Amino acid sequence: MDTSFYDSNLFTYGLLPGLIFFSRVLDVSFGTIRIVMVSKGHKVWAPVLGFFEVLIWLLAISRIFQNLDNWTCYIAYAAGFASGNYVGLLIEEKLAVGIVKVQIIxxxxxxxxxxxxxxxxxxxxxxxxxxxxxxVSIIYSIINRKQIKKVQDIVTKTNPLAFYSVEDVKSVNKGIFPGKTVWRKGK
Known part of the structure; x- marks a missing residue:
């Protein structure tokens, strides 16, 4: 097998750092989402994401150790970590997993x-x-995180000066959620 491509400057200072960067973005994004899944009690998703997070990390760090004299790999590793945090938070925001308590005053x-x-x-x-x-009047509602924007719109259109806060909730036992069966009937 011809190894001249792997010894070239294009691979050493371009492609390899790029692969390390994207590997870190991927594994840190998985880690960010995994942490959210752990905090929300998702017992299946958290270990699956953790498996792939560590596997990708091992592949990236093994390339770093094979190229200890290549400073561009260090920069790519650190930049991938920083970018992975940002991308992971964007993904988590789009997934909007879980429920929250809205308190309106x-x-x-x-x-x-x-x-x-x-x-x-x-x-x-x-x-x-x-x-x-x-x-003052205080209103509480437990909603799916995906509904935050809709509730905020209702609040600001009805009473633009109302104060409201949103808090994560790990679990609930009965309630009313739009588009779902009413849970609260009965005892």
Whole structure:
């Protein structure tokens, strides 16, 4: 077999660092998504992603050790790590796995906002509370992460001055989710 291509500057300083870069992007992206799957309790996806993450990492690091005198491989490795974090977060954002709790606090009447959320199919819990200087309405809803934008749109159109926060939720036991069967009927 002709090894002259593998000894060329094109391979050593171009293709090899490029392969290392893309390997790191892939394995770090898998790692980012794996961590999210672990935190969400996905017991099947986390180990599968972990297997491929480590396999790809081993392939990349073995090339680094075979080319310790090639500084471009180090730069590609580090750049691939940084880019992999970014790509992994973008993928995780698009997947929007899991559920979240939305808490909305409004100073004006919450009646229309409650009606709009309910009409859109969201289950809500509501109560009045005392804020620092006045009575406020607090609305809670548990939603799928993919629905955050829709809920935000309803809130900002109904009450643009409302304060809201979004928190991750690991699991729920009954509730109402748009497009799904009502879980809460019965005891």
């Amino acid at each position: 409004t100073r004006k009447s919450a009646r229309q906002l409650i009606q709009n959320l309910t009409d859109a199919g969201y289950g809500i819990t509501h109560h009045e509370a005392q804020g620092s200087s006045e009575t």
